[in-house]
Amino acid sequence: MNSSKAIVGRPASLCREFYARPAIELAPALIGTILVHRIRGREYRARLVETEAYVGQHDLACHASKGRTKRTAVMFGPPGFAYVYLIYGMYDMFNIVAAAEGDAQAVLVRAAEPLDGWKADLSGPGKLCRALRIGRAENGLDLTGEKLFLRPPGGEKSRIVRTPRVGVDYSGDWKHELLRFYDADSNAVSKPRRADAQPI
C-alpha cells in the first residue's frame, strides 16, 4: 500500500492547475473524480459519471457566446470556480470553470453516483444539484477550497464514451459536436444514452 495517505493530513483535492486546461480535455478527466460538498455539518460525496464541455465564446451552445454578462462573468474568470445558474425557472446547473482567465470555457456536471451508502438519484444535472444542495448560492465558489471540491479518481479507470450534448438543438452545427462524456459502465448516466456513442 501507498504510505503517503498516512503521512499527508488529509486526502488530496484537485488543485487549480488541474482545471487550467481546455474544457474538452477537462470534461473527460473529471469522469471518475469524487465530488465532495460539506454543508450544514454533513458531507455529501458522489462519483462523477457524466459531463459536458462548453468550449468558449465561439461555441453557440455556450452561455459565453452571448458575451460577458452578470450571469456569465464567472466563466470569464480563472479556472476551478463553480458556475451555477438557474434554468427553466426551477433547476440549478453546476458547472466547473475551465481554461485560462478570460477564456470562457466550462464543464457541466450532468450525473454522478452517490457514495457512502447514500441513496440519491443524481442522474441528471437538475437532480444532482438538488440532492447535493448545490444552488446559486454556490455560484463563484472556489473549488480548491474546503467546502465544495473534487478528489482524484480512485480505483479502476473509467471506460469513457462521447456523444453530442443534450438540449442544445438551437446551437446550429454545434449541436453535432461530441462534447458530452460519460462512463459507459455506469447506470447513473442521465437519459439519453446512445447506441452510437464513440470511444474516447
Add this chain to the structure above:
DNA sequence: GCGTCGATGGCA
C-alpha cells in the same frame, strides 16, 4: 415503453 406537455423565473 414511448412522446408530449406544463411548471416556473431570470435573462437578453
Add this chain to the structure above:
DNA sequence: GCCATCGACGCG
C-alpha cells in the same frame, strides 16, 4: 420569448 430540465400523463 427563450431556455445546458424534470416528471406527470396518455397512449393502447
